[in-house]
Amino acid sequence: MSTDASAGLKSSATGPSSISPVLRRRLQQCYEHGVKLMQQDKPDRDYTHSILVECVLNDPGNLQYVEAMLTNLQLKYRNNRRGALIKGFGRLRNIKKAAAKKDWPQVLHLGPALLRVNPWDVVVLRAMAEACAELGFQDVELRYLKNALDANPKSAAINRHCAMSLGRIGQFDQAISCWTRVDEILRGDDQAQKMISELQIEKTRNRGRAAHESPRHHANKAPATPVEETAPDVEKEPVRREIRLTPRQQLEQEVMNRPTDAEAYFALVQLHLDEGRFGDAMHVLNKALTASGNSIRVQERIEDVEILRKKHQLATAEQQSVRPKSEEPEDQDGPVAQLRSELQRMELDVFQRRSDRYPHDLEIKFQLGLRLKQMDKAREAIPCFEAATGLAPRRALSLLEIGECWQRLKQYGKSLDFYRRAAEKSPADQMACKKMALYRAGVLAVALHNLEAAESFFRQLIDLEPGYKDAATRLDKIREIRHKG
Numbered sequence: 001m002s003t004d005a006s007a008g009l010k011s012s013a014t015g016p017s018s019i020s021p022v023l024r025r026r027l028q029q030c031y032e033h034g035v036k037l038m039q040q041d042k043p044d045r046d047y048t049h050s051i052l053v054e055c056v057l058n059d060p061g062n063l064q065y066v067e068a069m070l071t072n073l074q075l076k077y078r079n080n081r082r083g084a085l086i087k088g089f090g091r092l093r094n095i096k097k098a099a100a101k102k103d104w105p106q107v108l109h110l111g112p113a114l115l116r117v118n119p120w121d122v123v124v125l126r127a128m129a130e131a132c133a134e135l136g137f138q139d140v141e142l143r144y145l146k147n148a149l150d151a152n153p154k155s156a157a158i159n160r161h162c163a164m165s166l167g168r169i170g171q172f173d174q175a176i177s178c179w180t181r182v183d184e185i186l187r188g189d190d191q192a193q194k195m196i197s198e199l200q201i202e203k204t205r206n207r208g209r210a211a212h213e214s215p216r217h218h219a220n221k222a223p224a225t226p227v228e229e230t231a232p233d234v235e236k237e238p239v240r241r242e243i244r245l246t247p248r249q250q251l252e253q254e255v256m257n258r259p260t261d262a263e264a265y266f267a268l269v270q271l272h273l274d275e276g277r278f279g280d281a282m283h284v285l286n287k288a289l290t291a292s293g294n295s296i297r298v299q300e301r302i303e304d305v306e307i308l309r310k311k312h313q314l315a316t317a318e319q320q321s322v323r324p325k326s327e328e329p330e331d332q333d334g335p336v337a338q339l340r341s342e343l344q345r346m347e348l349d350v351f352q353r354r355s356d357r358y359p360h361d362l363e364i365k366f367q368l369g370l371r372l373k374q375m376d377k378a379r380e381a382i383p384c385f386e387a388a389t390g391l392a393p394r395r396a397l398s399l400l401e402i403g404e405c406w407q408r409l410k411q412y413g414k415s416l417d418f419y420r421r422a423a424e425k426s427p428a429d430q431m432a433c434k435k436m437a438l439y440r441a442g443v444l445a446v447a448l449h450n451l452e453a454a455e456s457f458f459r460q461l462i463d464l465e466p467g468y469k470d471a472a473t474r475l476d477k478i479r480e481i482r483h484k485g
Contacts, residue, residue, distance in 0.1 A: 019058070019059060023058060027054070027055045027058055027059055027062075027065070030051055030054050030055050031052065031055045031064065031065055031068065033051055034052040034055070034072070035068060037051065038068070038071070038075070043072075043075075045072055045073070045075065045076035046076075048072050049069065049072055049073060049076075049112075049116055052068050052069040052072060053069060053113070053116075055068075055069075056069050056112055057108075057109060057112065060108040060132070060135075060137065061132070061135065061137035061140055062140070063139040063140050063143060066140050066143055066144075067143060069115075070115070070119055070143065070147060073115060073119035074147075077119070081120050081150060081151055082120060082151075083117055083119060083120060083121065084117050084118060091114060092114065092121075092123055092124065094110055095107055095110045095111060095114060095123075095124060095127050096123070096127070098110060099127045099130065102134070104130075104131035104134045105131075105135075107127050107128060107131040108128060108131050108132070108135075111124050111125075111127065111128040111131075119147060120147055120151035121151075122148045122151055122152060122158060125144045125145065125147050125148040125151075126144075126158070128144045129141045129142075129144040129145045129148070129161070129165065132144065133165060133168075138169050141165055142162075142165060142169075145158075145161060145162050145165060148161070148162075149162055153181075153276070154181075154185060154276070156185045156186050159179075159181045159182045159185070160178070160179075160182050160191075160192075162175075163175045163176075163178035163179045163182065163192075163195065166178060167195070167199055167202075172199050172200075172203035172206070173203070175195075175199055176196055176199050176203075176246060177246070179192045179199070180196060180246055180248065181275070183196070184277070196246070247271060251264070251267050251268040251271055252268060254267070254268070255268055255284070255287075259291050260291055262288060262292055262295060262297055262298060265284055265285065265287070265291075265298070266301060268284050269281045269284050269288075269301065269305070272284065273308065276312075278305065278308065278309040278312065281305050282302070282305055282306075282309075285301055285302045285305060286302075288301075289302065300354070303350045306346065307343070307347060307350065310339070310342060310343045311343060313339055314336070314340055314343055317335055317336045317339050318336055321336050344371065344374055344375055347371050348368075348372065348374075348375055351364060351368040351371050352368060354368075355384075362387060362390055362391040363388075363391060363394070365384045365385075365387040365388045366384065366385065366388035366391065366394045366398060368384050369381040369382075369384030369385040369388060369398070370401070372384060373404070376408075378404075378405035378406075378408040378409055379405070379409060381401070381405050382402055382406070385398040385399075385401045385402045385405070386398070386402065395425055396422050396425045396426040396427065396430055396433045396434070397422075397430070397433050399418050399421045399425060399437075400418070400419065400422040400433055400437050400440075402418045403415045403416075403417075403419040403440065403441075404440070406418060407440075407444065412444060412448055413448075416441060416444050416448065416450075416453075419437045419438075419440050419441035419444065420437075420441055422434075422437035423437040423438045423441065423457075423460070431464065434464070435461055435464055435465060435468055438457045438458070438460050438461040438464075439457075439458075439461055439468065439469060439471060441453075441454075441457045442454045442457035442474065443474070445457060446474070451481060451482055452482075454474075454478055455475065455478050455479065455482070458471050458472075458474055458475040458478065459475065462475060
């Protein structure tokens with residue numbers, strides 16, 4: 001451990017004000033330099049980390065420094081929630097030993113180097129959070145726990161750790177939410193249910209205590225008289241404590257109170273979806289379907305949730321199929337390809353039914369066209385996109401999609417014409433569509449040996465965005481060919 005870092009850890013345990021003004025000024029300069037490096041077009045994340053980590057090591061209780069360090073590392077790994085693919089072996093041994101010995105300064109000294117490889121490392125983050133709790137760095141403790149929870153939001157152990165920390169510092173609502181997740185993950189955990197009740201009571205007590213001690217209360221209170229001081233105690237009516245329900249409990253109560261109101265069910269379903277509980281969402285919707293007499297609205301919401309669940313399964317499978325380059329590839333393409341195919345078929349069936357049910361809904365026509373095209377049914381997709389051109393926000397995108405369909409069908413003249421029309425019809429708020437149409441038109445025009453048209457398309461594109469893909473390189477080649485004659 002460096003001298004500065006050791007001094008910083010020791011002094012910060014009693015508060016940031018004990019850091020010398022000279023060191024404080026130097027750390028702030030390092031921090032500002034690191035933030036500037038983060039904002040560069042092509043930042044060197046490792047070098048930036050070396051700058052910011054110096055701030056964190058010397059002032060580990062400074063939330064601003066820790067936030068910048070974690071943000072830089074998260075950007076380095078593009079928020080993939082797992083860090084580097086290859087992390088090495090035995091790297092956690094020292095921090096585990098330091099935590100076991102309760103050497104909290106050493107834990108905070110070792111942690112940043114380990115987070116450099118994976119800023120979502122649950123073992124490291126929880127050890128650092130525990131160290132912060134012991135040293136009194138509450139805000140930083142919660143920041144490390146946030147990354148741990150992001151890494152594995154369905155871990156009962158992490159949610160329990162977060163709940164204990166939040167409850168200790170008086171953030172009762174968030175603590176109750178974490179305990180509620182523990183209860184759901186473990187299906188009726190005794191400790192979770194007990195803590196939810198205790199925190200609800202403590203929250204009510206704190207509210208009453210705050211009201212009793214408020215300045216207005218003291219200002220309006222008359223000074224006690226000698227008679228009042230000697231008066232016998234009067235039996236007071238017991239205070240009724242309010243037990244507040246969690247958001248989920250409130251919505252469940254709404255469903256019970258309004259059993260035929262689809263909106264009450266939908267609100268509860270959305271809460272389940274926001275927390276990733278697809279099974280619970282489907283259970284609520286099935287109850288809603290029965291209560292509503294097989295309402296079309298409920299049926300369509302069930303379809304939407306089934307699609308969301310399939311997308312979630314596919315995303316999970318794709319993430320699990322990613323392997324380090326040094327390892328032999330596993331046979332993961334089969335399950336991933338099967339899930340992708342199932343999702344495509346499911347979406348196509350859903351939008352086909354809805355298109356039949358609502359034949360004048362042009363947005364549904366557009367969505368159906370996308371699914372048909374995705375399933376390599378370009379000829380069937382074209383009429384859907386043609387109908388969707390009647391919807392102003394979808395007009396340019398539909399023309400672009402028709403161009404791509406004709407290109408797949410090898411009708412290159414028609415394709416080029418629709419790309420041109422898509423570029424012309426793209427409104428100011430759809431520049432991405434205009435740029436894509438111009439790029440595709442330029443590439444296709446080159447393939448058709450229409451260099452004059454290709455040059456025009458690429459020139460328009462570069463006027464809009466000089467660095468768009470390889471447009472500038474393609475334009476240079478066209479000009480070189482035309483110059484050579």
